[in-house]
Amino acid sequence: MRFILAPDSFKESMTAPEAVAAMERGIRAVFPDADCIRAPMADGGEGTTATLLGALGGTDVAVRVHDGLGRPIVARYGYVAAERLAIIEVAAAAGLDLIAADERDPLIASTYGVGEMISDALDHGAVRFVVGLGGSATNDGGAGMLHALGAQFLDASGVPLPPGGGALARLHRIDLAGFDLRVGAAAFQIAGDVTNPLLGPDGASVVFGPQKGADGHAVRELDAALGTYAGVVTATVGRDVATLAGAGAAGGLGAAFLAFFDVEMRSGVDVVMAAARLDEKLAGADYVFTGEGSVDSQTLRGKTPFGVAQAAGRHGVPVIAFAGRVSDAGVLHGHGFAALVPIVQAVSDLPTALAEGPVNLERAVATTCRLLALHEQRRM
Structure with a gap:
């Protein structure tokens, strides 16, 4: 048999x-x-990098970044030099498993470390990326990732916002003057494990927030903050990401990729099944x-x-x-x-x-x- x-x-x-x-x-x-x-x-979460490296060949790259609470850690991603391809798991930097249960707080958790991994891969010469969305501790709409790549998130007084999804309620403007230009020249394939939109009853905050430590009040606060964020994103780049399928993946990180990157959204398991x-x-x-x-x-x-x-x-x-x-x-x-x-x-x-x-x-x-x-x- x-x-x-x-x-x-x-x-x-x-x-x-x-x-x-x-x-x-x-x-x-x-x-x-x-x-x-x-x-x-794998479906974009834990194990995606190892599975794809096993299928495609490549090397394991270690880089010092910050976890969801801003603490220094060593994260790893895959790099296939012959194809200038980087394979990144969001969970390697912003993963829920990296934070103790009693410390989890999506109001302040940030995807900054994901941006640091992308920046390091760009330094290695990557022009293609497969990014696995899954297992994150965050609900910041990808703002932390964008900040690590040079974007500034400002309140009505022009003061930079602190990390985390809760602070996005005060977002007034996104300044892209310092955004890493190499991002625009790279192609990103997003391997997502969910198709949820950014907002609403099926959105990032309501469906996944409780798994990341959010109580009922925090869920409502985060959903409203992401609503403010979505409005400013639309004003900045002219794209409404609030209801796009996959925008709610990884606490709204999918929305950031859809709005600011040259991206193809694919089912994570489809990406892995094809490679395998x-x-x-x-x-x-x-x-x-x-x-x-x-x-x-x-x-x-x-x-x-x-x-x-x-x-x-x-x-x-x-x-x-x-x-x-x-x-x-x-x-x-x-x-x-x-x-x-x-x-x-x-x-x-x-x-x-x-x-x-x-x-x-x-x-x-x-x-x-x-x-x-x-x-x-x-x-x-």
């Missing part, structure tokens, strides 16, 4: 390659001679195993399992998704998933579930394969 193993990472539990290894162990416990094709995935040549690997496969930490209705907004299911569907290959948490199964079954399998086998606290993720995934895959074996026997 031929299995394609194409999961994303299981956040805070295992990387995509680790998930692939656990899946393979589970398969071989039942089908020792199975043909297991490894195809770790997943379509070629699907030919002749019996099953595809995918998954990530949580599978729910948000999965349909461009997450890895949905992208993999759509690709497999074009080849008529059944897809089974594994996750630490499964909800909205009735909705998902109508979108290409043959089965949705929760991997947690007993009631436990979150730290335990995360620590036991690889073992639980291996067991869940093995159990699923035993059921597949029964099915195959009955077909004979």
Whole structure:
């Protein structure tokens, strides 16, 4: 039997390659001679750089930048010198995982470090960029990134604003006189994992703000501040980004790319699937195993399992998704998933579930394969 193993990472539990290894162990416990094709995935968030570098070649570049709270860190991005291509994950500089849970505050968190990474890649000679949007701790509309590249965000008195999404409520003018001209000569492909707009009930603040530490009051404050920001952006560059699909990605960072960069917005998983040549690997496969930490209705907004299911569907290959948490199964079954399998086998606290993720995934895959074996026997 031929299995394609194409999961994303299981956040805070295992990387995509680790998930692939656990899946393979589970398969071989039942089908020792199975043909297991490894195809770790990503959708613009964690693991995007490593996955694309594995597919395209290139080097890992370390650069000193600032995290979402302005603290100095070392971030890494990929560089393919032959193509002058930089591969950047927003989460490497402005990631939620870089900030302790009790310190998370999207009112003050900034994407400044993302701009520092782009500037360093430009210094290396990059003229093409793939930027993975996902896993950010920020809700500043990309203002911090633009500031790192030379833009100034000023209040009505001409005073520069402090970092963070909350301060954008006082934004009056964006000064682009010092903006890095090299940005205009570079092409950016944005690998996003969501299609949410910037504002409103489906926007960056309402949908993702609570995950980043925003309570109800902060969510309303951030949404209003991004509304002010969107108005000033329109006055500055003549483009209304408030309702564009993907503008709400990474706390509105998508809006900054759409407004100020030569950009192509693509589903992050589509970018990775193309680089990994997943379509070629699907030919002749019996099953595809995918998954990530949580599978729910948000999965349909461009997450890895949905992208993999759509690709497999074009080849008529059944897809089974594994996750630490499964909800909205009735909705998902109508979108290409043959089965949705929760991997947690007993009631436990979150730290335990995360620590036991690889073992639980291996067991869940093995159990699923035993059921597949029964099915195959009955077909004979």
